[in-house]
Each structure stands twice: as structure tokens, then as C-alpha cells.
Amino acid sequence: MTPGFPYRLTCPHCGGHKLVASIASGNTFHSTLWSDSKHDYPMLPQPSFIQRCPDCEHYFFYNDGNPVETKDDRFSFDFGELSFEQIDEAYDEIFNCTSDEDNKLQILFLWLFKYNDKYGGRDPNYRSQVCPNSIVERRTGIIGELMTRQADNVLFVAEMYRELGNFERCIELATPLSGGDDFGAEVARMFIEHATVEDTYVFPLY
Numbered sequence: 001m002t003p004g005f006p007y008r009l010t011c012p013h014c015g016g017h018k019l020v021a022s023i024a025s026g027n028t029f030h031s032t033l034w035s036d037s038k039h040d041y042p043m044l045p046q047p048s049f050i051q052r053c054p055d056c057e058h059y060f061f062y063n064d065g066n067p068v069e070t071k072d073d074r075f076s077f078d079f080g081e082l083s084f085e086q087i088d089e090a091y092d093e094i095f096n097c098t099s100d101e102d103n104k105l106q107i108l109f110l111w112l113f114k115y116n117d118k119y120g121g122r123d124p125n126y127r128s129q130v131c132p133n134s135i136v137e138r139r140t141g142i143i144g145e146l147m148t149r150q151a152d153n154v155l156f157v158a159e160m161y162r163e164l165g166n167f168e169r170c171i172e173l174a175t176p177l178s179g180g181d182d183f184g185a186e187v188a189r190m191f192i193e194h195a196t197v198e199d200t201y202v203f204p205l206y
């Protein structure tokens with residue numbers, strides 16, 4: 001992986017500037033696909049599509065920050081990655097203000113992925129952490145929105161039921177897809193296996 005010049009973003013709220021790392025070249029070695037559909041590419045980091053302004057602490061879409069390549073040679077690896085608490089705040093600030101359906105979907109997925117990083121089992125160091133009640137309720141709403149928007153993706157919906165602890169429904173949806181040698185059937189069998197032992201944590205598919 002070769003670092004590239006950082007990009008300068010301009011906060012659309014306050015006009016403040018922020019430098020975000022970029023890479024000149026990378027690859028997909030050591031990638032992981034998780035059961036919640038998150039892809040990790042350690043050798044191909046990308047800037048977070050939602051950025052937080054360090055000056056006014058508001059959130060904005062990367063592209064709305066009008067990214068301009070700098071010639072700043074102090075290479076950084078700060079891609080503006082948000083914590084779970086930050087995406088949760090960002091959701092409040094921007095979800096209802098954006099009319100772009102793709103952006104809405106990306107916010108929902110980012111929320112889910114960050115939730116699973118912290119509470120959903122992706123990071124074993126956090127497994128003892130109990131998710132606050134306010135978040136439990138929000139998660140149900142966010143997963144509901146994702147299931148509606150991804151209704152055609154039955155395997156994804158099955159996985160969401162498993163993560164919510166509705167193992168029966170997960171198995172019911174995954175079973176018809178579980179015959180055969182293709183990757184989808186293999187994934188369906190993995191979902192069934194984890195649902196059978198009442199496991200709600202995310203796990204790597206490969």
C-alpha cells in the first residue's frame with residue numbers, strides 16, 4: 001500500500017478545513033467479508049464517507065466537503081473514520097436532512113457496521129460491553145429500515161433476523177437458499193448453523 005497526498009476538505013457548516021488521508025495504490029489482500037456484509041480491506045483504506053468537522057463538530061458527506069488534493073507531504077493515515085458514538089450522532093444530524101436514497105442507505109449500513117464493531121461481536125475486546133437501552137431501540141428501527149430497503153436480498157434479511165435474535169425466522173428464510181455448492185448456499189448454511197446455537201454475533205464469511 002502506498003500513501004497518497006492528503007485531501008483538504010472544507011466543512012460546509014463553518015468553512016473550517018480538515019486533512020484526510022488518501023492512498024495512491026492499494027490492494028485487496030487480507031480482506032474479510034463479514035456476515036453483516038461489511039468488507040474489511042486493510043490494504044485499501046478509504047476515507048469515511050461521513051466526516052466530522054474538528055472545528056464545529058458537525059457532520060457532513062465527504063463529497064460535500066469539496067475534497068481538494070494537497071501537496072502536503074506529511075503523510076497521514078487519518079481517514080476520518082467515525083466511532084460508533086459519532087455515527088450515532090451523525091445519524092441524528094443528517095439522516096432526515098438528506099433526500100438522497102443512496103446516502104440514506106450508506107448511513108444505515110455505517111451505523112450497523114459500527115454498532116457491530118462495538119457491540120455486535122466484531123471486536124472480541126468489547127464483548128462484555130452492554131449496549132445502552134436507548135441504542136437497543138434505535139438499532140431495531142435501523143435494522144427495520146435496512147430490511148425494507150434490502151428486501152430482495154433474502155440472505156441479508158435472514159442475517160438481520162439472526163442478529164436481532166429471531167433465530168426461527170432466520171432459519172426459515174435461509175433454509176430454501178441453503179442447497180447447492182454456490183457461495184450463497186454456503187453462507188445460508190453458515191447462518192443456519194449460527195442461528196441454531198442462538199448466536200447473534202457477526203462472524204467472518206471468509
Ligand SMILES: [Zn+2]
Nearest residue numbers: 011014053056
Ligand atoms: Zn465545521
